[in-house]
Amino acid sequence: EAGVAQSPRYKIIEKRQSVAFWCNPISGHATLYWYQQILGQGPKLLIQFQNNGVVDDSQLPKDRFSAERLKGVDSTLKIQPAKLEDSAVYLCASSSDRWGSSYEQYFGPGTRLTVT
Amino acid sequence: DAKTTQPPSMDCAEGRAANLPCNHSTISGNEYVYWYRQIHSQGPQYIIHGLKNNETNEMASLIITEDRKSSTLILPHATLRDTAVYYCIVRVGDEKLTFGTGTRLTIIP
Numbered sequence: 001e002a003g004v005a006q007s008p009r010y011k012i013i014e015k016r017q018s019v020a021f022w023c024n025p026i027s028g029h030a031t032l033y034w035y036q037q038i039l040g041q042g043p044k045l046l047i048q049f050q051n052n053g054v055v056d057d058s059q060l061p062k063d064r065f066s067a068e069r070l071k072g073v074d075s076t077l078k079i080q081p082a083k084l085e086d087s088a089v090y091l092c093a094s095s096s097d098r099w100g101s102s103y104e105q106y107f108g109p110g111t112r113l114t115v116t
Numbered sequence: 117d118a119k120t121t122q123p124p125s126m127d128c129a130e131g132r133a134a135n136l137p138c139n140h141s142t143i144s145g146n147e148y149v150y151w152y153r154q155i156h157s158q159g160p161q162y163i164i165h166g167l168k169n170n171e172t173n174e175m176a177s178l179i180i181t182e183d184r185k186s187s188t189l190i191l192p193h194a195t196l197r198d199t200a201v202y203y204c205i206v207r208v209g210d211e212k213l214t215f216g217t218g219t220r221l222t223i224i225p
Contacts, residue, residue, distance in 0.1 A: 004159070031210075042203060042215025043160065056212060091159050095210070104150075105213060107159025 002026065004108035006092050012114045018080035021111045025073070025094030031055075033105065034067055034077050035091040043091055049075065050097070082115045089113070119143070120204045125220040134191040136219050138204030141185045146208050149180060151189045153200040154218070160203065163189065199223045 005024040013019050025032050030051050035043035046065065048056040052072040060067070064083070069075040079086055089112050093105040121139040128134040140149065150165040164171055164178045166187075171178045177190040191198050203218040 033212075040217070042217055043213075044215070045212050048212060093159070097210070104162040104165070105160075107161065109157075110159050 004092055004094055004106055006090075006108040006111055008111055009109065010112050010114075012116065013082055015084055015115050016081040018078065019082055019113065020076050020078045021090050021092075021113075023075045023077070023092030023108060025075075025092070026096075026106055028096065029094035029106070030072070030097045031095045032069055032075050033093040033095075034075070035093065035107075037089040037091055037110070039088070046077070079113075082113075084115050087113055087115045119147075119206050119214070120216055122202070122204055122216065122219045124217065125222070127222050127224055128191075128194045129224050130196060131193055134194040134198065134221060134223070136189040136191075136202050136204075136221060137186065138189070139186045140204070140206050143184050143206050144208075147206045148208070149178065149184075149187050150205045150207060150213070151176070151178065152203045152205065152213075152215075153198075154203070155197075155200040160215075163202075194221075194223045196223050196225065 007022050032049045034046045036046050037043040046060045047067045049069045052069045067077045089110040091107055091110045093107040095105045148165050148167050151163040152160040154160045164173055164176050166178045180187045199222050201218040201220050203215050205213055
């Protein structure tokens with residue numbers, strides 16, 4: 001089966017600019033996650049969607065970050081305006097909600113953002 | 117905060133078994149132990165998970181102590197492609213994954 005797709009793979013912007021990332025999960029996966037991974041750290045969950053509803057956005061900096069999953073399939077994550085500390089890899093993951101599944105998450109390759 | 121403790125780095129000779137330890141002394145009865153790994157420039161990849169019994173799949177084996185306060189991930193015949201950061205995570209059901217800093221495993225030729 002096709003994996004989680006993300007684009008772009010790399011992005012360089014100046015501080016105060018805006019940027020958007022796109023994610024297409026594995027077909028049929030109802031749950032979609034966005035993570036931020038700063039160099040040298042493990043991924044940190046930013047937001048979790050169940051279909052097109054938000055389950056957890058407690059660690060999303062809502063003054064500058066926004067995310068949507070309008071049709072319950074693909075998703076976009078936006079940063080506006082970007083700060084230097086937003087430089088990180090942004091990972092998208094998806095999981096199936098079938099009963100009895102292991103709840104394993106499948107990750108995309110990530111988007112590496114550099115803010116200068 | 118991560119509920120697990122792992123050594124920051126380990127080396128293993130190619131072809132030998134790699135044994136990665138994880139301490140989770142505060143684990144509760146309904147929390148599973150999950151292992152993921154992240155190869156350089158890729159997203160994390162699920163390896164294996166277990167509750168109390170030892171588990172084995174095509175990638176690895178998971179040994180959980182009887183008191184469940186620690187576990188060991190075993191890669192039976194490590195190859196260079198197993199060089200990665202390995203994350204041990206405890207979670208309940210579909211609770212969110214909380215990653216620590218993991219163990220950086222280097223396979224030595």
